[in-house]
Structures are given as C-alpha cells and as structure tokens.
Amino acid sequence: MTTTVQGPERDSLELDRVTIRFAGDSGDGMQLTGTQFTRTAAVFGNDISTFPDYPAEIRAPAGSLPGVSGFQISFSASDIHTPGDAPDVLVAMNPAALKTNVVDLPPGGALIVNSDAFTKGNLSKAAYTSNPLEDGSLKQYKVFQIPISTLNAAALEGLDMTSKQVDLTKNFFALGLMFWLYERSMEPTLKWIDQKFGARPILAEANRRALHAGYAFGDTTEMFHETYSVPKAKLPPGTYRNITGNEATALGFLAAAHAAKRPLFYGSYPITPASDILHQLSAYKSFGVKTFQAEDEIAAIGATIGAAYGGSLALTGTSGPGVALKTEAMGLAVMTELPIVIVNVQRAGPSTGLPTKVEQADLFQAIFGRNGEAPMPVVAPATPAECFTFAVEASRLALKYMTPVMYLSDAFVGNGAEPWRVPSVDELPDISVPNAVKGEGTFLPYGRDPETLSRPWAVPGTPGLEHRIGGLEKLHGLGTVSYDADNHHRMTVLRRDKVAGIARDIPDLEVFGPEQGELLILGWGSTYGAIRSAVERLQAEGKSVAQAHLRYLFPFPENTGDVLRSYKTVLVPELNLGQLWFVIRGTYLVDALSYGRVRGKPFRISEIVDEANRILAERS
Amino acid sequence: MTDMLTPAEPVKLTRKDFVSEQEVRWCPGCGDYSILAQTQKVMPDFGVPKENIVFISGIGCSGRLPYYMNTYGFHSIHGRAPTLATGLKTARPDLMVWVITGDGDALSIGGNHFLHSMRRNVDFTMIMHNNRIYGLTKGQTSPTSEFGKRTKSTPMGSVDRPVMPLTLALAAEATFVARTVDTHTEHMQHTLEAAGRHRGASYIEVLQNCNIFNDGAWREFTERDVRDDRMLVLEHGKPLIFGKDRDKGIRLNGLHPEVVTIGEDGVTEADLMVHDQYAEDPYAALILSRMFWPEYPVPVGILRQVDRPTHSDLVDEQIAQAIAKSGPGDLAKALLAGETWTVE
Numbered sequence: 009m010t011t012t013v014q015g016p017e018r019d020s021l022e023l024d025r026v027t028i029r030f031a032g033d034s035g036d037g038m039q040l041t042g043t044q045f046t047r048t049a050a051v052f053g054n055d056i057s058t059f060p061d062y063p064a065e066i067r068a069p070a071g072s073l074p075g076v077s078g079f080q081i082s083f084s085a086s087d088i089h090t091p092g093d094a095p096d097v098l099v100a101m102n103p104a105a106l107k108t109n110v111v112d113l114p115p116g117g118a119l120i121v122n123s124d125a126f127t128k129g130n131l132s133k134a135a136y137t138s139n140p141l142e143d144g145s146l147k148q149y150k151v152f153q154i155p156i157s158t159l160n161a162a163a164l165e166g167l168d169m170t171s172k173q174v175d176l177t178k179n180f181f182a183l184g185l186m187f188w189l190y191e192r193s194m195e196p197t198l199k200w201i202d203q204k205f206g207a208r209p210i211l212a213e214a215n216r217r218a219l220h221a222g223y224a225f226g227d228t229t230e231m232f233h234e235t236y237s238v239p240k241a242k243l244p245p246g247t248y249r250n251i252t253g254n255e256a257t258a259l260g261f262l263a264a265a266h267a268a269k270r271p272l273f274y275g276s277y278p279i280t281p282a283s284d285i286l287h288q289l290s291a292y293k294s295f296g297v298k299t300f301q302a303e304d305e306i307a308a309i310g311a312t313i314g315a316a317y318g319g320s321l322a323l324t325g326t327s328g329p330g331v332a333l334k335t336e337a338m339g340l341a342v343m344t345e346l347p348i349v350i351v352n353v354q355r356a357g358p359s360t361g362l363p364t365k366v367e368q369a370d371l372f373q374a375i376f377g378r379n380g381e382a383p384m385p386v387v388a389p390a391t392p393a394e395c396f397t398f399a400v401e402a403s404r405l406a407l408k409y410m411t412p413v414m415y416l417s418d419a420f421v422g423n424g425a426e427p428w429r430v431p432s433v434d435e436l437p438d439i440s441v442p443n444a445v446k447g448e449g450t451f452l453p454y455g456r457d458p459e460t461l462s463r464p465w466a467v468p469g470t471p472g473l474e475h476r477i478g479g480l481e482k483l484h485g486l487g488t489v490s491y492d493a494d495n496h497h498r499m500t501v502l503r504r505d506k507v508a509g510i511a512r513d514i515p516d517l518e519v520f521g522p523e524q525g526e527l528l529i530l531g532w533g534s535t536y537g538a539i540r541s542a543v544e545r546l547q548a549e550g551k552s553v554a555q556a557h558l559r560y561l562f563p564f565p566e567n568t569g570d571v572l573r574s575y576k577t578v579l580v581p582e583l584n585l586g587q588l589w590f591v592i593r594g595t596y597l598v599d600a601l602s603y604g605r606v607r608g609k610p611f612r613i614s615e616i617v618d619e620a621n622r623i624l625a626e627r628s
Numbered sequence: 629m630t631d632m633l634t635p636a637e638p639v640k641l642t643r644k645d646f647v648s649e650q651e652v653r654w655c656p657g658c659g660d661y662s663i664l665a666q667t668q669k670v671m672p673d674f675g676v677p678k679e680n681i682v683f684i685s686g687i688g689c690s691g692r693l694p695y696y697m698n699t700y701g702f703h704s705i706h707g708r709a710p711t712l713a714t715g716l717k718t719a720r721p722d723l724m725v726w727v728i729t730g731d732g733d734a735l736s737i738g739g740n741h742f743l744h745s746m747r748r749n750v751d752f753t754m755i756m757h758n759n760r761i762y763g764l765t766k767g768q769t770s771p772t773s774e775f776g777k778r779t780k781s782t783p784m785g786s787v788d789r790p791v792m793p794l795t796l797a798l799a800a801e802a803t804f805v806a807r808t809v810d811t812h813t814e815h816m817q818h819t820l821e822a823a824g825r826h827r828g829a830s831y832i833e834v835l836q837n838c839n840i841f842n843d844g845a846w847r848e849f850t851e852r853d854v855r856d857d858r859m860l861v862l863e864h865g866k867p868l869i870f871g872k873d874r875d876k877g878i879r880l881n882g883l884h885p886e887v888v889t890i891g892e893d894g895v896t897e898a899d900l901m902v903h904d905q906y907a908e909d910p911y912a913a914l915i916l917s918r919m920f921w922p923e924y925p926v927p928v929g930i931l932r933q934v935d936r937p938t939h940s941d942l943v944d945e946q947i948a949q950a951i952a953k954s955g956p957g958d959l960a961k962a963l964l965a966g967e968t969w970t971v972e
Binding site for chain 2: 262298474
C-alpha cells in the first residue's frame with residue numbers, strides 16, 4: 009500500500025503494530041513525550057499500551073546511567089495486551105539512554121539518536137570507551153544520527169530564551185519527527201501546548217516551533233525512505249478515552265461514591281507510585297470529595313476509619329511500605345467491621361526496594377499481613393481500565409459486608425495507559441447500603457444480617473443507637489467488650505465466614521482457551537496482558553494451553569478448584585517468587601508450578617511462552 | 629464548638645443520661661474516676677443531643693473512658709485516637725468530638741498525631757490523663773516521668789528527660805491549652821466546659837494520680853494543705869498571685885519569671901504579670917507552660933485560647949469555593965474528561 013506524501017518521493021507502509029521507546033535523561037521530558045504520543049495515537053483510534061519506566065531520583069546527575077528515563081508505547085490496529093516485549097524504534101537522546109536501552113532493540117530495529125549529545129563528557133558518563141556512533145558497534149541496527157539539539161536551537165532562534173531553556177524543548181523536536189514518521193497529526197499536541205503554556209507565549213511558541221521543526225525535518229531530509237501508518241483498531245463501539253490505572257482508580261472511587269450515595273473520603277500519605285491518586289481525588293472538591301494528606305501512613309488509615317465510622321465511603325491509598333505501617337489499623341477495621349478500602353499500588357520491595365518499579369510481592373501481606381485471625385477480601389485489577397471497575401467492586405464489597413477490602417494495583421498497571429470505553433453513569437451498579445436506624449428492642453451493634461453476616465452501620469448522629477466499639481473482642485450481638493473464651497471463638501469464626509461468603513457473590517473464574525487440557529497459565533494483576541499474549545501465541549502454535557486470571561484473591565471464586573483440576577499442569581507466572589502459587593497449593597492441593605521473576609519490570613511475552621514450552625516439552 | 633451543634637431548642641439532659649450501663653473497671657482510688665465524673669457532669673451543659681457526641685480514645689487506662697459514656701464511643705488503638713477524630717470530624721463537622729488519651733498514648737506512641745492534630749486546629753477536645761507512668765502495662769516510665777525515675781523498665785533510673793506537655797501543645801499551635809487536676813473537681817468542670825465550648829483544637833492536661841504504680845504522682849503540690857502555696861490558678865485579666873495569704877506573685881525579669889512577695893522590697897501588685905489567655909502571641913503562655921514545681925508554683929487553668937478557623941471550616945470552605953466556581957461536580961463530565969473519541 010503506497011501513497012504519496014510531500015517532500016522527497018517516499019512510500020507509506022501500513023503496519024499492524026509499532027512499538028516505540030523514548031529514552032533520555034530524566035530532565036529531557038521523556039515521560040511527557042511518551043504521553044503526548046500516546047494521546048495522539050489513542051485519539052486517532054489505535055489500541056495502545058504503555059510502559060513508563062523512570063528512575064526514583066527526580067534528577068539524577070545529567071547524562072548519567074541512573075538518570076535515564078524511558079517511555080515505551082505500543083500502538084496497534086488490532087487488540088493488544090502489552091506495551092510490547094521489544095521496541096521497533098528506539099529514540100535515544102544521549103549516550104546513557106542508548107547504553108541502557110539498546111540491549112532491548114532487536115537486530116534490524118531503528119535507532120534514532122541525538123548525535124549532538126554524543127560528546128566526550130557524555131560518553132564517559134555513560135561509561136563508553138569509544139563513540140558507539142563511530143566504532144561500528146551499532147551496525148546491526150538502522151541508525152539515524154540527527155543533530156537534534158543543533159537543529160532545534162536553529163528553529164528557536166530569535167526567541168528570548170536562554171540556551172538552557174531552548175535545549176529543554178528538544179524532546180518536542182523528537183516528538184515532531186516521530187509524528188511525521190508515523191503519519192500522525194500534530195493537532196492534539198498543539199492544542200495541549202496552547203492549554204499548558206497559554207499564559208507564557210514564548211514557551212508556547214518555542215514548543216510549537218520545536219514540534220514543527222522535527223516534523224519538517226523528517227519531511228525534507230532524505231534520511232528516511234518511507235513513512236508508516238498504523239490503521240485504527242477495531243474496538244467495541246463506544247466513546248473512548250486514554251486512561252492510566254491510577255487515573256482509573258481515582259475515577260472509579262469517585263463513581264463508587266456516587267453509586268453508594270455517600271460522600272467520599274480519601275486519607276493518604278504521599279508515596280510512589282500511589283501519589284497520583286491523591287492528586288486526582290484532591291481535584292474533585294466540587295464533588296464534595298474530602299482528601300486528607302496525613303502526617304503519616306498510620307494517620308491516613310486512622311482518619312479513614314474515622315470517616316467510615318461517620319458514614320463516608322472511606323479509602324486510604326499507598327504502596328507496600330505504607331501498608332506495612334497501616335497493618336495494626338487494618339486489624340482495627342476488621343475488628344470494628346467498618347467498611348474501608350486500602351489501595352496498594354505495589355512496587356518492588358522489601359523495605360524501600362525499587363520505588364518506581366513494578367512487583368507483585370505484596371500478596372502475602374494483603375492476605376495474611378495482620379496479627380490475629382484477620383480476614384480481609386483482596387481484589388486486583390488486571391489492566392489500567394479495569395482499575396475503574398474494581399474500584400467500584402472493592403467499594404461494593406466493603407459496604408455490603410462491612411469489612412476493610414484490599415485493592416492491589418501495581419506500578420505497571422497504575423502508570424500504564426490504555427484506551428478505555430467510558431461507561432455512562434447509568435451503567436454503574438447500585439452499591440448503596442442503608443444506615444441503621446432505631447427499631448424495636450435493644451440495639452445490637454454486632455447483630456448480623458443472616459445472608460451476608462454483616463453488622464449494622466450505626467453512624468453517630470443517629471438517635472437511640474449510641475454504642476461503643478473498639479479493638480477489644482466484642483460480645484456477639486450486643487458488641488460490648490467480652491473476654492469470654494467461647495465468644496471469642498464464635499466471633500472469630502463469624503468474621504472468617506463473613507469474608508468467605510463473599511465467594512458466593514463474585515463471578516466465576518473464566519478460562520480463555522480449552523476448558524480442559526495440558527496447561528493452564530494462572531495469573532493475577534498486571535501480568536494479564538503478557539500472559540494473554542503468550543497464551544494466544546501458544547494456541548496459534550497448536551498447543552493445548554488456557555489462561556485463567558484471578559481478580560479476586562481472597563476469597564477465590566467458587567469454581568477456582570474445579571478450573572485448576574481441569575488441566576494436567578498449572579503454571580503460575582508472577583512478579584514475585586511464588587506467592588499466589590503458594591496460596592493455590594495450600595488451598596487446593598494442586599501441584600502447580602511457579603514461574604517467578606522479580607526484575608522490577610513486567611513480564612516479556614516471550615519469557616512466558618518459553619517457560620510454557622519448556623514445561624510442555626518436559627511433561628509430554 | 630457548640631454554636632453549630634446545638635439545636636435551636638437545646639436538649640435538656642442530666643448527668644445520668646451520660647452514664648452507660650458498663651461497670652467501671654478502673655482500680656479503686658484511680659484519678660480516672662474523677663475525670664469521668666466531671667465529664668459526665670458537664671456534658672448536659674452543652675445542650676448537645678447525646679447522639680451527636682463521640683468519645684474516641686487510644687490505649688491505656690484512659691482508653692476505657694468511652695465505654696462509660698452513654699454517647700457514641702470508639703476505643704481505638706495505641707496513640708491513634710487523634711487520627712480517627714480528625715477523619716470523623718472532617719467527614720462529619722456536625723458532631724461534637726472528644727479525644728481521651730494518656731501521657732504515653734498522646735506523647736509517646738501518638739506523639740506525631742498529637743502534633744499534627746493540634747496544628748491543624750481540628751475541632752475536638754483532647755483530655756490527656758497525665759499520671760507520669762504506664763499504668764495498663766503495669767508500671768514503666770512514660771514521656772512525662774521524672775528524670776531518673778526508677779520503674780520496672782528503668783531499675784537504675786530513667787535516663788530520658790520528660791517533655792512539658794503544655795509547651796508542646798503551644799508549639800503545635802493548639803488554640804486552647806489548659807491544665808487542671810483530678811482532685812480539683814470544680815476547677816476541672818470549668819476547664820472542661822471552656823474547652824468544650826471552644827471551636828478548634830483544645831488540649832487539657834489533667835494531672836492524675838495512679839495510686840497503684842505511681843501513687844502521689846503530683847502530691848507535692850496538689851495536696852490540700854500545700855496547693856495554695858505551690859500552685860498558681862490562672863484567671864484571665866488577673867495578676868499572677870498565689871499563696872495561702874495571697875501575698876506571692878510572678879514578676880517578669882527580662883524573659884525570666886521570678887517569684888516575688890508582695891510588700892517586700894517595694895513589690896506591689898502592679899509589678900506582677902497579668903494573665904491574658906486571649907493574647908494573640910504565645911510568648912507569655914509559653915513562659916507559663918515552662919513553670920513547674922519546685923522552682924515555681926504550677927500554673928493551672930487556661931494558658932491560651934485564640935480564635936482560628938478550624939480544619940473542617942477550611943475544608944468545607946474550599947469545597948464551597950470549588951462549587952461556586954464550577955458548579956456541583958458532574959460525574960458524567962468527569963468520566964469524559966480529556967480527549968475522547970468515538971468508535972462506531
């Protein structure tokens with residue numbers, strides 16, 4: 009398929025899918041560049057999946073290896089589930105970005121470098137002993153050396169800006185070039201520039217010029233022999249927007265409060281990678297949302313329990329180290345049977361770990377991490393868009409069963425973006441529950457609904473229901489303090505049964521692929537896309553492989569055991585060293601196999617395909 | 629805080645309405661009995677319906693108090709009562725909230741929350757039972773224990789210096805700071821009343837005896853026969869005079885308070901510090917907060933009371949501003965925020 013474009017005669021090639029990685033110094037604006045490309049591709053109608061990968065340091069020394077920030081986007085004309093194993097194109101803004109990223113570029117891949125940045129100083133900061141642009145070490149790639157800094161500076165000549173300010177816009181030159189190469193409109197980004205820099209006309213002009221200059225450079229240079237188009241994806245009908253997991257989480261809880269007909273309270277302490285949820289909810293003041301930036305993680309959950317006691321839909325959000333601090337208060341919420349949601353956007357641990365990198369190693373903490381018998385439902389969205397659905401679902405379970413609920417997201421699903429079919433407000437389920445009111449006879453704060461076993465929500469301000477609750481064991485029914493041995497056993501069993509009963513109120517575990525067969529690949533959380541793509545690939549090779557993905561981790565869906573026993577082998581890939589695997593074996597006595605990787609990165613599809621093939625070969 | 633909470637027709641309740649059915653289980657002779665009794669006694673004076681009153685406590689002997697109040701009550705976890713109270717008051721400014729705590733609960737494990745709930749001016753009243761010992765864990769040193777105190781955990785004497793709770797509360801920007809004594813029942817009632825009516829973070833230190841693990845905690849200056857000479861009762865607008873014969877006073881010498889005798893060396897009442905509990909600046913209150921027996925008589929009463937917008941006032945005001953600016957939030961619009969596209 010060829011069409012004529014302006015400038016030198018070139019072909020336009022239609023591709024099904026392209027993966028681009030922008031890499032540069034953390035001061036080079038790579039996250040912004042990636043986000044702009046993502047929005048443009050999404051608005052055009054491609055399916056997209058992104059993987060922002062940035063260092064924990066805000067500004068590591070310029071040009072250094074630890075300071076490299078990357079953003080990978082895959083955009084496609086068909087349904088995709090991951091940001092791609094390997095980029096087709098790597099844009100490297102300096103030697104450090106080249107060094108840390110070129111290993112992922114397959115032979116024949118396109119490499120666009122800012123040749124201006126390959127100075128002696130930058131090469132030595134990146135630990136290059138010779139210039140890779142000259143020493144032949146990149147000969148397996150299609151290398152495009154472009155003096156981006158110089159060309160960009162020329163385009164901005166005459167503007168009242170320092171050379172440092174000028175240099176900060178070179179990422180938009182690179183973005184403009186990529187827009188040209190992939191036949192994208194500059195309009196969405198130009199609109200964004202107007203909105204962002206409207207009040208600062210010089211900066212707006214500089215960014216516009218940089219973008220246009222990059223675009224025009226592609227058009228006029230003879231360096232590129234073809235441009236590429238990726239047609240729209242065939243997504244189900246509807247109105248779409250691009251959304252990250254953290255955005256969908258915040259929006260999901262806003263919607264949940266609407267669906268619950270209760271005010272929303274969010275208590276939080278800033279922590280990577282969860283802070284964006286606090287920022288977004290803090291902007292919803294006109295909805296009456298009350299956010300509270302607490303003095304620490306403990307105060308954040310304490311205030312959340314206080315707000316829940318007062319009748320709000322109350323949440324606290326954090327990452328693993330914060331959950332560790334909230335542990336005692338979670339036990340209090342279990343004991344007082346108050347509805348709160350604890351959002352954990354997991355990151356690599358233990359301790360401070362790798363603050364900006366993904367891991368799924370907080371599953372044990374979520375299920376077991378409290379003193380005493382303290383059961384708590386655990387849910388985990390599988391994709392950025394699902395973060396919305398599961399925010400509503402976590403709220404529904406908390407309110408209906410009067411229990412704290414753990415919502416396990418992670419850095420990959422939280423920061424990653426994909427197109428999201430926007431639901432209408434009427435599509436939201438009604439998750440409202442009534443407050444208790446004074447009835448006949450003695451009020452029983454720990455009386456229970458026969459079906460759900462939940463206790464009444466008697467909020468202060470309700471006449472006649474004055475009562476006292478707390479962390480000490482409660483007498484069944486009356487809820488006064490009780491040290492009675494049999495009562496403690498009874499209450500412990502009741503709390504267990506209440507949470508276990510949720511299994512009857514959640515959807516069955518679904519299987520993608522044959523209902524019985526050789527191999528089931530069982531996952532949870534953000535590994536969904538990689539596992540799904542791997543299973544599609546294995547099925548295309550004619551292998552008897554199915555996928556099941558758990559969104560409910562405590563309790564499990566009722567049919568989980570049946571599903572697991574329908575396959576000769578169960579493989580559990582996780583970004584931990586076998587936590588779901590351990591729980592599955594303990595719960596169902598299934599001889600499952602673990603495939604754990606903790607590299608601070610999402611799975612590559614190929615890793616799962618290879619492991620599945622290895623096992624299939626071994627067991628056949 | 630009562631203006632917002634009192635119905636047009638204040639409800640008429642009595643002390644008995646605030647007594648719960650729970651059997652009180654403190655050690656006989658404990659100072660907590662008096663704190664409970666005075667609290668129950670003043671509660672009807674606010675005219676607030678009891679369903680609109682919440683008592684929140686942490687852990688320690690003081691933590692049991694909410695069980696004995698026939699209001700809403702929450703016995704939380706160690707040190708965290710101010711956090712629950714902050715969340716509750718933020719979500720429900722219509723409630724009257726009391727925080728019951730102790731010296732260990734508030735100043736040790738909950739020190740951070742003490743600081744931040746005070747500086748936020750959360751509209752609750754914190755009653756800190758200060759017996760200078762860990763009672764419920766059977767007698768270890770506390771943050772207010774004397775330097776060198778021998779306890780089970782410090783057999784050769786504590787090497788930690790005690791904190792001055794009132795100084796801390798002032799430094800943390802509490803808008804109402806007072807001290808009273810468990811056995812001075814009338815004084816405690818007045819203090820509780822004033823604190824309960826104050827809008828903002830109110831802090832009361834109650835000097836309380838633990839007759840089991842720290843008997844006579846404050847005896848040196850609180851006993852009937854010595855207290856006039858060793859304590860200084862603060863009254864707004866009055867000079868700082870004390871003593872059985874009302875002949876002693878506090879004079880400021882530079883930045884240092886000094887004890888003087890009226891009539892000696894030409895000292896007259898006019899030379900004494902005059903108490904101004906409403907002073908905008910905190911300097912005089914800070915000086916009072918540092919005065920302690922045996923160098924000085926121990927001040928009791930309201931050290932400082934200033935008007936500041938409360939935490940929930942400010943939170944609600946921002947919400948009102950946001951709504952005034954852009955109208956009440958529209959969920960459908962929020963869902964569609966940013967760029968959208970349609971797939972047919």
